[in-house]
Amino acid sequence: MVFGLDDADLKVMLIQRAGAPFEGRWALPGGFVRPDETLDEAARRELDEETGLKRVFLEQLYTFGAIKRDPRERVISVAYYALCNLRDHKVQAATDASAAAWFDLHKLPALAFDHDEILKTAVERLRGKVRYVPIGFELLPRKFTLTQLQRLYEKILDRQLDKRNFRKKVLAMGILEETDEMQQGVAHRAARLYRFDEPSYKRMVKQGFNFEL
Amino acid sequence: MVFGLDDADLKVMLIQRAGAPFEGRWALPGGFVRPDETLDEAARRELDEETGLKRVFLEQLYTFGAIKRDPRERVISVAYYALCNLRDHKVQAATDASAAAWFDLHKLPALAFDHDEILKTAVERLRGKVRYVPIGFELLPRKFTLTQLQRLYEKILDRQLDKRNFRKKVLAMGILEETDEMQQGVAHRAARLYRFDEPSYKRMVKQGFNFEL
DNA sequence: CCAAAAGTGTTTCACGTACACCCATGC
DNA sequence: GCATGGGTGTACGTGAAACACTTTTGG
Numbered sequence: 001m002v003f004g005l006d007d008a009d010l011k012v013m014l015i016q017r018a019g020a021p022f023e024g025r026w027a028l029p030g031g032f033v034r035p036d037e038t039l040d041e042a043a044r045r046e047l048d049e050e051t052g053l054k055r056v057f058l059e060q061l062y063t064f065g066a067i068k069r070d071p072r073e074r075v076i077s078v079a080y081y082a083l084c085n086l087r088d089h090k091v092q093a094a095t096d097a098s099a100a101a102w103f104d105l106h107k108l109p110a111l112a113f114d115h116d117e118i119l120k121t122a123v124e125r126l127r128g129k130v131r132y133v134p135i136g137f138e139l140l141p142r143k144f145t146l147t148q149l150q151r152l153y154e155k156i157l158d159r160q161l162d163k164r165n166f167r168k169k170v171l172a173m174g175i176l177e178e179t180d181e182m183q184q185g186v187a188h189r190a191a192r193l194y195r196f197d198e199p200s201y202k203r204m205v206k207q208g209f210n211f212e213l
Numbered sequence: 214m215v216f217g218l219d220d221a222d223l224k225v226m227l228i229q230r231a232g233a234p235f236e237g238r239w240a241l242p243g244g245f246v247r248p249d250e251t252l253d254e255a256a257r258r259e260l261d262e263e264t265g266l267k268r269v270f271l272e273q274l275y276t277f278g279a280i281k282r283d284p285r286e287r288v289i290s291v292a293y294y295a296l297c298n299l300r301d302h303k304v305q306a307a308t309d310a311s312a313a314a315w316f317d318l319h320k321l322p323a324l325a326f327d328h329d330e331i332l333k334t335a336v337e338r339l340r341g342k343v344r345y346v347p348i349g350f351e352l353l354p355r356k357f358t359l360t361q362l363q364r365l366y367e368k369i370l371d372r373q374l375d376k377r378n379f380r381k382k383v384l385a386m387g388i389l390e391e392t393d394e395m396q397q398g399v400a401h402r403a404a405r406l407y408r409f410d411e412p413s414y415k416r417m418v419k420q421g422f423n424f425e426l
Numbered sequence: 427c428c429a430a431a432a433g434t435g436t437t438t439c440a441c442g443t444a445c446a447c448c449c450a451t452g453c
Numbered sequence: 454g455c456a457t458g459g460g461t462g463t464a465c466g467t468g469a470a471a472c473a474c475t476t477t478t479g480g
Contacts, residue, residue, distance in 0.1 A: 035287055039278030063276045063291045065252030074248055078276045078289075147459075164461070165443065188457040189450035360431075377434070378470065401430040402477035 001028040001079070001122055002051060004102060005139040006086045010155045011102040012119065013051060013091065014111070021071050022112035026103070028119065030077065043080035051091045051100070056084040057138040061122050069114050081122045083138035130156050134175065134211050137196040145183055145191035146170070153213065169213065175201045214241045214292070214335055215264060217315060218352040219299045223368045224315040225332065226264060226304065227324070234284050235325035239316070241332065243290065256293035264304050264313070269297040270351040275334050282327050294335045296351035343369050347388065347424050350409040358396055358404035359383070366426065382426065388414045 002013040014026040029050040033042040039060065047053050061079040069075055084091075086102070103109070105123065108116075130136050136152050137144075150166050170176060177197040182190040201211070215226040227239040242263040246255040252273065260266050274292040282288055297304075299315070316322070318336065321329075343349050349365050350357075363379050383389060390410040395403040414424070 033278070033289075036280065038280055039276060039289070042278075060276065063252060063273060065246065065255075065291070067249065067251055076246075076252070076291075078278070145459085162443070162445085163459090164445085167460080168462095169442090183459095186458080187452050189452090189459050191459055358432090375470070375472085376432090377472085380433080381435095382469090396432095399431080400479050402432050402479090404432055 001119060002047065002053065002056075002082045002084060002091075003122075003126065003139065004084050004086045004089075004091070005152060005155070006102070009104050009106075010139075010152075011086075011104055012108075013100060014103055014109075015050065016099040016101075017112055025112040026101075026109045027112035028079075028115045029100075033078075039078050039080075043078075047080075047082055053082065053084055053089055053091065056082050056089065057135060058082045061118070061125060064114060064118060066114060077118075079118050079122070081125070083126075083135060085139050085141055087141050127156055127158075130213075132210065132212050134196065134201060143179055143181060143193040143195055145193060147191060149194075173211065174204070175211070214332065215260065215266065215269075215295045215297060215304075216335075216339065216352065217297050217299045217302075217304070218365060218368070219315070222317050222319075223352075223365075224299075224317055225321075226313060227316055227322075228263065229312040229314075230325055238325040239314075239322045240325035241292075241328045242313075246291075252291050252293075256291075260293075260295055266295065266297055266302055266304065269295050269302070270348060271295045274331070274338060277327060277331060279327060290331075292331050292335070294338070296339075296348060298352050298354055300354050340369055340371075343426075345423065345425050347409065347414060356392055356394060356406040356408050358406060360404060362407075386424065388417070388424070 004011050004013065013029065015029050017023055017025050017027050029046065031042070031046040031049070033039060037045065040058070043058055043060075044054075047056075047058065058080055059082075061081050063076060063078045065076045067074060069077070091100070091102075108119075110116075111119065126135075130153070136149070136156070139152055140148055146167050147163075149170065150161055150163065153166075154161055175197055176194045177200075179193045179195055181193045183193060184190065201209075205211075217224050217226065226242065228242050230236055230238050230240050242259065244255070244259040244262070246252060250258065253271070256271055256273070257267075260269075260271065271293055272295075274294050276289060276291045278289045280287060282290070304313070304315075321332075323329075324332065339348075343366070349362070349369065352365055353361055359380050360376075362383065363374055363376065366379075367374055388410050389407045390413075392406045392408055394406045396406065397403070414422075418424075
């Protein structure tokens with residue numbers, strides 16, 4: 001499944017099922033693994049086919065194997081989740097689904113199969129992981145303001161953060177690179193743009209640095 | 214796979230393969246999922262059949278799906294790991310393996326298939342998880358001394374811990390119940406035995422408590 | 427009485443947390 | 454000039470880390 005961040009909210013992409021079972025219901029995108037591809041490759045292919053997304057963060061979530069998950073036959077699903085930002089990546093609806101749309105995580109329709117359970121597992125994983133691995137940046141444009149970053153964490157962790165403490169902490173980590181660009185076209189003082197400095201993050205991890213927020 | 218703790222070390226159980234491929238090599242225990250059982254049920258059944266262990270901690274780890282994992286044909290493996298202590302649970306060798314044995318994690322033989330990768334993934338998971346979920350107790354007998362608990366954490370985290378700080382911290386959490394029993398048959402001052410108080414741990418978690426060590 | 431591990435407090439320092447005002451910009 | 458968010462520093466308290474000696478028991 002794909003999580004995305006628009007300006008305001010954390011969203012998930014759902015597709016509307018065109019055929020039985022659960023015709024017309026919203027579901028997570030997915031498909032079958034081919035004999036000549038790994039699980040990761042299959043997940044990336046399906047993601048591309050169903051949403052047009054390439055080169056985004058993608059990680060295995062969990063494998064679901066309840067017996068009657070699919071009413072037709074036994075299906076075991078290896079679930080993956082992806083992160084992207086809705087600004088840099090245009091997302092096309094898949095051709096074989098009747099529709100694709102982004103849903104706010106707080107306003108979800110009833111889902112097909114056991115997809116609500118899968119989605120719940122993914123949100124928990126995201127919420128846990130975002131605090132000690134810098135995957136939050138995957139949801140933002142390459143250059144972002146500190147306020148955008150803070151809003152993101154507030155959305156995912158579902159609580160308010162103190163502006164000064166937040167900025168102090170992330171800047172002190174030394175994983176953000178200050179650019180000389182400013183936000184454009186806002187009706188108030190423009191904020192400075194920062195970039196996630198991945199090379200220096202990786203260097204620091206090797207020396208025992210622990211991201212934690 | 215099964216991790217176990219004897220008095221000194223953290224170990225993993227391996228079985229020696231009786232047939233091709235990799236005949237004679239050591240491997241992780243495993244088997245196939247039946248159509249009428251969930252993945253969790255299959256993992257528990259295999260665990261029981263191959264080691265005689267029941268009612269131990271068991272959790273899904275990761276699903277491995279590289280194409281040539283098994284040289285014979287495409288196999289996708291949903292890996293699980295279990296934790297137990299070698300005192301309370303006698304472990305029998307499986308009947309269909311030529312041998313089963315515990316191996317110190319630092320003295321491993323070459324493993325069959327991609328089992329070294331699976332094992333590495335499991336150790337990382339264990340190392341990460343043990344710090345913020347109290348699963349370490351699964352590796353100890355029901356009643357244990359604080360020193361045993363500390364040794365366990367030192368083994369898993371692979372570093373020394375300060376005795377006074379460790380005791381202060383775990384006791385302050387309020388998840389250990391002091392029993393009135395003492396260690397028996399040791400050639401020095403006997404230590405007090407404690408028990409993990411799971412009900413009160415669960416109550417505290419509901420109120421926002423976070424285990425962390 | 428000796429060896430071996432149990433048990434116990436205090437000080438120091440770093441970091442998390444709480445908190446309020448001026449600044450720059452567009453309309 | 455006013456509304457809107459950008460940007461900044463300090464004081465306080467809690468918790469992590471460093472550190473050494475006395476007690477108990479069995480052999």
